[in-house]
Amino acid sequence: MVSLEIVEQNEQKIVVKLKGMPLQYANALRRVCLTGVPVFAIDDVVIIENSSVLADEGIAHRLAMIPLKTDLARFIEPTNCDCKSEVGCTHCRVMLMIDSGSSDTTRTITSAELTSEDDVVKPVSDKIPIVDLAPGQKIKIEAYARLGRGTEHAKWNAATVSVLTDGGSPEDHLLTIETAGALSPAQIVITGVDEITKRLEGFKQVISAL
Numbered sequence: 001m002v003s004l005e006i007v008e009q010n011e012q013k014i015v016v017k018l019k020g021m022p023l024q025y026a027n028a029l030r031r032v033c034l035t036g037v038p039v040f041a042i043d044d045v046v047i048i049e050n051s052s053v054l055a056d057e058g059i060a061h062r063l064a065m066i067p068l069k070t071d072l073a074r075f076i077e078p079t080n081c082d083c084k085s086e087v088g089c090t091h092c093r094v095m096l097m098i099d100s101g102s103s104d105t106t107r108t109i110t111s112a113e114l115t116s117e118d119d120v121v122k123p124v125s126d127k128i129p130i131v132d133l134a135p136g137q138k139i140k141i142e143a144y145a146r147l148g149r150g151t152e153h154a155k156w157n158a159a160t161v162s163v164l165t166d167g168g169s170p171e172d173h174l175l176t177i178e179t180a181g182a183l184s185p186a187q188i189v190i191t192g193v194d195e196i197t198k199r200l201e202g203f204k205q206v207i208s209a210l
């Protein structure tokens with residue numbers, strides 16, 4: 001009989017004891033929590049103005065790595081969206097903007113200046129540096145975020161996850177999930193378990209159709 005027991009839980013981290021579960025299943029759950037849970041990340045950047053010393057690609061890369069709070073109840077992955085549009089729609093993408101204006105002092109533009117059209121999908125922290133601007137320099141950017149998975153690119157990794165086998169029993173494992181901030185640690189476990197269930201159901205349908 002497989003059972004789950006929460007050993008430790010806070011805002012960043014959850015430790016779950018998986019009892020009576022073969023190691024390969026614990027590892028499958030680890031992998032799916034790492035790269036199979038959809039979270040938001042910036043995927044497309046339109047640079048309207050950039051007079052900073054950082055190249056456009058450098059800014060786009062920094063934006064892509066900013067963890068964004070994710071709402072899986074209201075949004076779906078573009079591949080599953082009815083809009084079938086490359087630019088996306090209100091169900092599958094969120095626009096964020098930076099318009100720095102110019103100033104007569106040197107300053108650092110941070111994630112605090114990245115404003116989102118959505119009340120939930122926004123940077124998990126206000127303190128992530130994006131670019132330094134010298135007096136007179138400015139940036140104006142439109143960024144489009146969408147749901148994706150770590151299997152596609154590490155910017156969509158929901159968490160860091162590890163599995164440790166309990167010394168006492170080879171079928172007891174400790175699954176530790178530390179969120180990158182897009183979802184709560186518990187949401188990641190629940191979505192991970194759902195995802196495995198969905199995949200197994202898909203597999204069952206394929207098998208029974210043979």
Ligand SMILES: [Zn+2]
Pocket residue numbers: 078081082083084085088089090091092093
């Ligand atoms: Zn759409």
